[in-house]
Amino acid sequence: MIPLRTIILSLGLTIATLVTYDVQGSGAAVNIGLLSTKKQTSVILTPLFGDYLVNFDDKEEYQLKNQDLLHLVMVDGKITAKTLSGHIGSFLSITISPLGSNGSLKLKPVIPYGKTRAYDDALKISVKDDVLQVINEVNIDKYVAGVIVSEVGLNTTFEYYKVQSIICRTFALSNFRRHEEEDFQLCDKVHCQVYGGRCGAEDIATGAKLKGPGDILDAALQTSGLVLIDTAIELINASFHSNCGGQTVNSEFVWTEAKTYLKSVNDPYCLNQKQAKWQKTIPKIKWLNYLERVYAYPVNDKKMKKQALSFTQKYRLEYFNNYKAIKLIAIRKDWRLRSTFFSVKESGNNIILSGRGFGHGVGLCQEGAMRMADLGRPYKEILHYYYKDASLIDIASLRYLLK
Ligand SMILES: [Zn+2]
Ligand SMILES: [Zn+2]
Numbered sequence: 001m002i003p004l005r006t007i008i009l010s011l012g013l014t015i016a017t018l019v020t021y022d023v024q025g026s027g028a029a030v031n032i033g034l035l036s037t038k039k040q041t042s043v044i045l046t047p048l049f050g051d052y053l054v055n056f057d058d059k060e061e062y063q064l065k066n067q068d069l070l071h072l073v074m075v076d077g078k079i080t081a082k083t084l085s086g087h088i089g090s091f092l093s094i095t096i097s098p099l100g101s102n103g104s105l106k107l108k109p110v111i112p113y114g115k116t117r118a119y120d121d122a123l124k125i126s127v128k129d130d131v132l133q134v135i136n137e138v139n140i141d142k143y144v145a146g147v148i149v150s151e152v153g154l155n156t157t158f159e160y161y162k163v164q165s166i167i168c169r170t171f172a173l174s175n176f177r178r179h180e181e182e183d184f185q186l187c188d189k190v191h192c193q194v195y196g197g198r199c200g201a202e203d204i205a206t207g208a209k210l211k212g213p214g215d216i217l218d219a220a221l222q223t224s225g226l227v228l229i230d231t232a233i234e235l236i237n238a239s240f241h242s243n244c245g246g247q248t249v250n251s252e253f254v255w256t257e258a259k260t261y262l263k264s265v266n267d268p269y270c271l272n273q274k275q276a277k278w279q280k281t282i283p284k285i286k287w288l289n290y291l292e293r294v295y296a297y298p299v300n301d302k303k304m305k306k307q308a309l310s311f312t313q314k315y316r317l318e319y320f321n322n323y324k325a326i327k328l329i330a331i332r333k334d335w336r337l338r339s340t341f342f343s344v345k346e347s348g349n350n351i352i353l354s355g356r357g358f359g360h361g362v363g364l365c366q367e368g369a370m371r372m373a374d375l376g377r378p379y380k381e382i383l384h385y386y387y388k389d390a391s392l393i394d395i396a397s398l399r400y401l402l403k
Contacts, residue, residue, distance in 0.1 A: 029121070030143050030172065032195055033184040034134040035109060041074040041131055042111035045096060048118045048204065050103025055095040056081065062088060064096065071110075072125060074132055079125065097122040097137075104198050107134070117197040120146075128182075135184045136197070141220040144168045145199035145213075148220070152366070154212030160373035161219030163382050166392065167238040167364065168193060169220075170227040173395070174235035223379070225394045228261075228387060233398070236261050236390050237363075243275035244365040245341040245357025248386065253318045253340075254329055254360050261390040262362055264316055269375075270368035275358035278338045281350050284309065294334070295326045309351055311344040316361070329360075363387065 035043075045064070052064040062083070064070055071082045078090040096105065098121065105123060108116040122137040138146075147168045148161060175192060176185050186192040201217040202209050228236045237259060239251075244267050251262035270276060291297035291308055298304045304321075311321050320326040328340035335353075342355035357365075364386040372382045380392060 028140045029137050030140050030176075030186065031124075031184040032136045032138060032143060033179055033182060033187045034107070034119075034136055035114070035132070036182070036187050037189070038109065038112060038114065039131045040109055040112065040114075040134065042109075043072050043125075043132060043134065044108040044110055045070045045072070045123065046106045046108075048104040048106050048198075051099045052096050052103055052105065053099050054081075055097075056089065056091045057093055058095075060089070063099070070096070072132065073111075074127070074130060077127060077130060079127060079132065093124070093126040095122060095124050104200075107197075118200065119197045126183075133183070136188075140169065140172070141165075141224050142199065142217070143172070143195065145201075145217040145220040146195050146197055147172075147193045148216050149199045149213065150194040150196045154216075156370050157373045158215045158219055159377070159379050159382075160370050161216050162223050162379040163364070163369055163373065165220040165223045166226050166228060166379070166383060167240060169223075170235055170238040173227060174237065225396050226392055227395050228383065228390045229393050229398075230259070230261055230390055236387060238387070239360070239363035240366055240369075240386075241357075241359025241361055241363065242365075243270045243273055243357040243359065243367040244361045245276065245339055245355070246271050247316050247341070247361075248363065248365060249316050249340070249361035250318075251362050253316070253327075254362050261387045263388055265386060265388065267365050267368045267386075269371040270357070270365050273367035273371060275338070275367060276356060278342075278355040278358070280335070280337065280353040280355070281347070282335070282353065284346065284349050284351050287344075287351050290334070291326070295323070297323060297326065309344060309346045313341060313343055316341060 046069045047064055047066055054062040054064050054070060068084055072094065073080045075090065078092060079094060080090045081088040081094065104118050104120050106116055106118050119136045120138050120142045124135045124137055126133045144165050148164050152164050171193060172186060178192060179185060179187055188195040199213050199217050200210065201214040228238055230236050239262065246267055248265050248267060250258065250264050252258040288299045288308065292299045297308065299308065307321050317328060320328055320331055331337065332340045337353065337355060339355050339357040339359065339361060341357050341361065342353045344351050344353055369382050369386065372385065383392065
């Protein structure tokens with residue numbers, strides 16, 4: 001058994017995360033930066049459901065009810081606030097939080113114009129470099145559900161949503177300090193995880209529960225607090241990709257760091273799925289010129305030339321043709337290939353790249369995991385299949401270790 005002291009010493013990063021996260025079980029909130037690349041100077045807010053309390057510079061209060069709206073515009077370094085009943089004043093910060101335990105707001109970007117989205121829980125708006133900084137302070141499980149709607153969509157199984165909930169939560173918490181200097185924890189872009197706002201689990205008009213979004217929110221709530229950790233009790237890098245083509249990749253093939261839980265596994269589950277195969281045809285001369293020009297590959301050597309035109313990968317390799325100067329990830333990038341898991345064969349004046357899978361191939365294969373879930377495999381088994389020696393833990397129990 002590992003002595004408790006050792007466990008606590010090894011908690012370094014995790015402790016830092018917990019301090020910021022302030023674990024309160026499912027009640028924990030995260031701050032997500034919205035519209036952060038937009039230079040937003042005008043927005044309109046309307047309650048979608050629930051009544052809201054608006055605080056202006058932590059002093060004045062205003063109740064924002066159904067049918068009402070709040071129009072915020074940047075004027076001379078301050079936020080001018082107007083409602084349907086008139087002008088309220090100019091302020092530096094505005095907090096809008098639900099009066100009850102739940103609430104959701106519609107946010108319409110006016111200048112620049114953007115798509116209206118809905119956000120659960122609270123919005124905090126302040127001035128930063130003469131533009132509006134908009135932050136959604138939202139329950140982490142609702143955030144996780146919102147991410148899944150954007151990153152996975154509505155057409156998979158409940159068990160798979162549990163898998164993805166744990167991955168998204170682990171990813172969010174392990175990247176909690178990415179935007180520390182901007183006063184929020186994660187952005188809503190691909191840089192962190194794409195978050196398009198509220199996962200609407202019920203029909204707004206009738207209140208009836210919707211199948212897809214309802215399942216996503218339930219899966220996030222049922223796995224609330226669960227995260228993946230490695231043997232050093234650090235949150236793992238829960239990377240995933242669309243389809244591995246039948247074998248996942250060691251993390252050091254793609255990035256520099258080897259991780260014990262990101263080791264290659266054989267994956268028969270994704271072989272017949274949508275993204276399992278691809279092909280690309282390239283003129284032979286272009287291919288050889290590329291290898292010679294960029295990597296000084298000896299195309300005038302008869303044997304080497306032949307091998308460059310008949311490269312095969314029965315299993316995942318790190319280098320093209322065993323030629324150490326050429327990493328397969330570099331070829332993937334240069335030719336915008338769907339994966340590094342490809343073979344080369346000649347066809348007249350061309351070569352044909354026959355590829356398998358889509359994405360970097362490290363960690364969990366989404367199409368394989370979805371297939372496993374379809375076959376009735378429980379979420380724990382699916383996670384352990386791809387992240388071999390990672391453990392599932394309730395983040396609240398990590399806090400218990402610290403007491
Ligand atoms: Zn980010
Ligand atoms: Zn796979």
